[in-house]
Structure formats: structure tokens, C-alpha cells
Amino acid sequence: MSQNERHTETERQKQIIAEARRNRELREKTYRERALKLFPHVCGKCGREFSGKKLKELTVHHRDHDHDNNPPDGSNWELLCIYCHDNEHSRHVDAEWYGAEVPGGDQESASSNKPFAGLAALLKKKE
Numbered sequence: 001m002s003q004n005e006r007h008t009e010t011e012r013q014k015q016i017i018a019e020a021r022r023n024r025e026l027r028e029k030t031y032r033e034r035a036l037k038l039f040p041h042v043c044g045k046c047g048r049e050f051s052g053k054k055l056k057e058l059t060v061h062h063r064d065h066d067h068d069n070n071p072p073d074g075s076n077w078e079l080l081c082i083y084c085h086d087n088e089h090s091r092h093v094d095a096e097w098y099g100a101e102v103p104g105g106d107q108e109s110a111s112s113n114k115p116f117a118g119l120a121a122l123l124k125k126k127e
Ligand SMILES: [Zn+2]
Pocket: 043, 044, 045, 046, 047, 048, 080, 081, 082, 083, 084, 085
């Protein structure tokens, strides 16, 4: 009996974690889009410009490293290319932007999301 209970508990925890991750991915997508509308598509560190397919290499960095702190004026955001963003975080491990680009273990959404993300960026640029 106790084994069954533990199994159920694990399943419930798995569900909660999966839902939290989904919510986070959704939220990250939203603030990335907002940040891309607010700021020029230029890396804040190296100054490289990003457009079209390359735009997905531009990521949102949180100045205070708190990705729950998303003021609508974008004051906590900085657009960084993936290389500079990696440098910025190299001192301590932080999955902030990995969460969006490489969903851990979620192979299905990873393979179906990526081509569309590129396509959407391309279409947006042409308008
Ligand atoms: Zn850069």
C-alpha cells in the first residue's frame, strides 16, 4: 500500500514540475517578444545586429538575474547574443535562457518549436 501511495505522489510531483516548466516556457516566450519590440535587435555587449533566422540567437538577459522580475518597461531586460549571454552567466550556473532554447528532456516540443520560431522571425522581418 505504501508503495502505491509513494508512486502516486511521484506522479503528482512530475505533473506539477511539467506544468511549471510549461508555464515558464510560455512566459519566457512572451517577455522575449516584448523585449524584441522594445529594443533594437542588437547585442548589448558585442553590438552585433540580428535579423531573420539569426534573431533566435538573440536572448533576453535579466539584469538582476531574477527571471520573475519582468517590468513592462523592460528595465530589467538586456538583449544579449547567446555567446555574450553565456559569458555573462559563466560565473554561476543559471538555466534562465537554456530553459527556452533547450527544453530539458522534452524532445517533442524541441523539434517542433524550432523551425517555426525561425519561420516566424523571418515572416515578421518581411512585413
Ligand atoms: Zn554578443
